Amino acid sequence: MTTHEKAIEALIKKAIEGRNPIVFNYKKNPVATKVEPYLTGRLLGKINAKNQIIDGKVAVRAYYLKGATSQKITTEMSRWRIYLLENIEQVRIVDERTILNKSGYNSNDMDFEEIYNRRT
Numbered sequence: 001m002t003t004h005e006k007a008i009e010a011l012i013k014k015a016i017e018g019r020n021p022i023v024f025n026y027k028k029n030p031v032a033t034k035v036e037p038y039l040t041g042r043l044l045g046k047i048n049a050k051n052q053i054i055d056g057k058v059a060v061r062a063y064y065l066k067g068a069t070s071q072k073i074t075t076e077m078s079r080w081r082i083y084l085l086e087n088i089e090q091v092r093i094v095d096e097r098t099i100l101n102k103s104g105y106n107s108n109d110m111d112f113e114e115i116y117n118r119r120t
Helices: 002-020
Strands: 022-026 035-041 058-067 080-084 088-091 112-118
Touching: 002 022, 002 035, 002 058, 002 088, 002 112, 035 080, 058 112
Parallel strands: none
Antiparallel strands: 022 035, 022 088, 035 058, 035 112, 058 080
């Protein structure tokens, strides 16, 4: 994990523990994205939609709330996203708190080879 990823992961860990949403810019998009982070870890080897290998990348599984997105939201399940930490910038924890986990959350997410932090 890079120094940048460690710093981002530490902030996300704090948000997961506090059950707080986070806001960040993704892939240098000037429009911020707001999500509820649920877990961080190292992804299993897989190929993304652009045929790029994302084996072993450190990521966060999060529930999309609002902001920048390139994906259509057609169902509640389509709000579940994986964001690579290397592409996250300007993270801040939002002073809000969620009590209940969103529908579809799996604390043993099979997209991850190793889970570092997870919401209980």
